[in-house]
Amino acid sequence: MNLDILKPPVEKLEDPLFEEKEVNVSVLRLDKVHPVLSGNKIYKLHYFLEEALQSDNAEEKYNRTVLTFGGIYSNHLAATAHACKLLNLKCIGIVRGERHPKSTHTLKQCEADGMHLHFVNKLKYQFRDSKGFQDEMIALFGNCLIVPEGGYHPLGAKGASLIMDTFNCKKYSHICMATGTATTLAGILAAVPSSKQIVSIPVLKNMTDINERLKYLLPELEHTDNLQVLDNYYFNGYGKRDDSLFEFMNQCWVNYKLPLDFVYTGKMMYAVIDSIKNNFFKSGSEILCLHTGGLQGNISLPLNTLLY
Numbered sequence: 360m361n362l363d364i365l366k367p368p369v370e371k372l373e374d375p376l377f378e379e380k381e382v383n384v385s386v387l388r389l390d391k392v393h394p395v396l397s398g399n400k401i402y403k404l405h406y407f408l409e410e411a412l413q414s415d416n417a418e419e420k421y422n423r424t425v426l427t428f429g430g431i432y433s434n435h436l437a438a439t440a441h442a443c444k445l446l447n448l449k450c451i452g453i454v455r456g457e458r459h460p461k462s463t464h465t466l467k468q469c470e471a472d473g474m475h476l477h478f479v480n481k482l483k484y485q486f487r488d489s490k491g492f493q494d495e496m497i498a499l500f501g502n503c504l505i506v507p508e509g510g511y512h513p514l515g516a517k518g519a520s521l522i523m524d525t526f527n528c529k530k531y532s533h534i535c536m537a538t539g540t541a542t543t544l545a546g547i548l549a550a551v552p553s554s555k556q557i558v559s560i561p562v563l564k565n566m567t568d569i570n571e572r573l574k575y576l577l578p579e580l581e582h583t584d585n586l587q588v589l590d591n592y593y594f595n596g597y598g599k600r601d602d603s604l605f606e607f608m609n610q611c612w613v614n615y616k617l618p619l620d621f622v623y624t625g626k627m628m629y630a631v632i633d634s635i636k637n638n639f640f641k642s643g644s645e646i647l648c649l650h651t652g653g654l655q656g657n658i659s660l661p662l663n664t665l666l667y
């Protein structure tokens with residue numbers, strides 16, 4: 360599978376706060392692996408795309424077609440659409456909600472990449488993983504490979520583990536990431552030695568089911584003693600934001616030349632830096648933050664909200 364994915368650089372952040380607290384902070388720039396397929400999504404899609412491309416079942420089983428799900432700003436839909444375009448696969452996006460006349464940048468990009476969009480109302484969308492719903496989609500669109508929303512599936516987690524092959528994790532004591540479906544978290548947990556602390560920052564309100572999610576994604580995982588969840592940094596809920604978040608994101612741009620998105624990585628970095636201030640990280644900690652991409656989502660913000 361040739362998608363021209365680059366090796367993500369690791370960038371060290373400099374800040375008097377980190378010196379004072381005697382910690383080091385670096386960022387794995389997964390947002391830089393590809394101009395469009397940025398972040399964690401292309402890793403989560405890896406094995407699904409491989410499956411859809413299998414030549415011995417390409418025609419009959421999946422019809423060289425991928426079908427997946429997402430909201431109107433979905434990074435996952437955007438990545439799937441573009442990957443399918445590059446791999447010459449057909450692609451269908453089931454979108455939560457009504458079609459708006461103005462659409463969104465994300466959905467326009469998906470359509471420009473050749474994704475066929477099919478809108479379903481929010482009530483019906485809840486049943487997207489049910490057999491009934493999926494049978495209906497197959498009746499409409501023919502045989503296809505169905506990728507759950509956000510790649511939330513053991514195969515998605517297996518793909519996310521590939522992130523750990525892109526850099527040398529030896530020196531880090533902590534690996535921090537934003538958590539949506541927890542698929543990336545599962546992949547990282549599966550691939551790192553249990554001596555490393557894994558820090559998850561949920562971006563959804565009241566995300567109390569991380570352990571159940573991990574059990575589904577990673578049935579063979581025996582313990583999660585090295586997992587820590589910072590569950591107070593969701594800023595009122597998924598996609599919600601306020602001026603303090605934007606101010607923080609602009610500061611990260613000015614101080615570190617680090618562009619963040621407001622749904623995931625902005626909240627993750629806010630949590631990490633706030634937790635350094637609160638002495639959550641012991642002196643001597645070597646902290647690696649995963650920049651999981653998502654910058655295309657910032658286009659939906661009013662002009663001049665962000666300095667970048």
Ligand SMILES: *Cc1c(COP(=O)(O)O)cnc(C)c1O
Pocket residue numbers: 398399434435509537538539540541542543544620623624651652653654
């Ligand atoms: C989708 C996404 C996440 C969340 O990943 P999960 O595997 O669903 O937990 C994190 N960051 C960005 C930028 C994303 O687009």
